[in-house]
Amino acid sequence: EAGVAQSPRYKIIEKRQSVAFWCNPISGHATLYWYQQILGQGPKLLIQFQNNGVVDDSQLPKDRFSAERLKGVDSTLKIQPAKLEDSAVYLCASSYTGSTEAFFGQGTRLTVV
């Protein structure tokens, strides 16, 4: 079974630039999560999708972050404009509906300079 795919693996941008991350979940997983993991911290939930609808985006900084999952499969997370404090690993995870057992991708390491 293929795992959660994310791209790119690494990205370096200057502050105030924009960046986008892509995620393809495990086939059949209707629930998709984006987490932010700052160095030395545990992952923090940014947004949760159920199919193509948003379930929880309470911790998403909506003035600069946006995410979509238009066809209920792939998802894109965008940051515009980026700040230095956005430097982190962005993890995508997916699960079956109603399950807390989530499977994570390898993440995208973002460095904002």
Place this chain on the structure above:
Amino acid sequence: EDQVTQSPEALRLQEGESSSLNCSYTVSGLRGLFWYRQDPGKGPEFLFTLYSAGEEKEKERLKATLTKKESFLHITAPKPEDSATYLCAVPVDSGYALNFGKGTSLLVTP
């Protein structure tokens, strides 16, 4: 207020030296306590889910236990390949996403 607190932050063991990692939680109506392993440059990898006090689960050299206030991850006779960060998590209020602790970074030296 943090729902999940892990200790110690870092732990260094000699190969074969058994020890335990702690995860304390402050949630009512626990709907699962999760342990994940994270290697450098990779996403968290699921290890165990525990649902009720007294429950235990084992996988190779790892055993997870749960009480009403905390969970322990016991590592018996660890090997260098057990070196990783171990994360503990509980579900967020009324949802299925996870609220993670900061993790324990384990280093096992030969």
